[in-house]
Amino acid sequence: MERGDVDLVLPFVPVDGEDEVRNMFDAVLPVRALGEEPRGVADRLFFETVVRVHRTGEGAPFTGLKPAGLDVGPVIPLAERAVSTGSSTEVADYLCGVLRDQLTHRLGEVKALAVSKDVSVTHARAWVEAMLGFQVFSHRVLTALTASPPGDTEHSHAHRAA
Structure with a gap:
């Protein structure tokens, strides 16, 4: 301005x-x-x-202006550093660690519930919910990882010819 x-x-x-x-x-x-x-x-x-x-x-809602200096979490600063350095190593290592931890935790829940899934319908339902949740989570991660970059969508930020 x-x-x-x-x-x-x-x-x-x-x-x-x-x-x-x-x-x-x-x-x-x-x-x-x-x-x-x-x-x-x-x-x-x-x-x-x-x-x-x-x-x-x-394709996201507008929720108002946010004050400068809000905590954006750990990944945005890593992504910004990757852009400035040209290396994605730090952000990739961080995301891989988070993904590994999430998969381990979620699969642990599935395994823990599998032990008692034959006890009752309630127990079986809890196991099915965790098992399907693990599968859906895995699928959503893959979908996010393989999605087209924002510039390739119908909401392209493509530049007009000068």
Whole structure:
């Protein structure tokens, strides 16, 4: 906003949301000159629009702007470091460890419940729920790991030809 250049944020929104972001930028830019309070309102409206359009492009709901500095968990900083260093080793090692721990824990539950699955329908049902849960979890992880990158979806952030 300070530079007066909407192009700085356009890479973060899908092509089909570009006009909405440009229009909002053009609408709020003159409001920013009216003083500090109008500038704050204009900036918030603009950034809410950018984030909402961005989230829509990801197929995710807009849940409002979040304050800077919120804990994003351990994987985002690792992914950011991978982008800056060009090495995915740290993030891959972390994710593999989490996956291994989850699979071990979930399979442990299945094995523990298998011991008593023949005792009653209630016990069998608990085992089936854990067993199917393990299988579905494994399938969902594979699906997430093999999904197309966001740029390959219908909500592509593809660039327009200049």
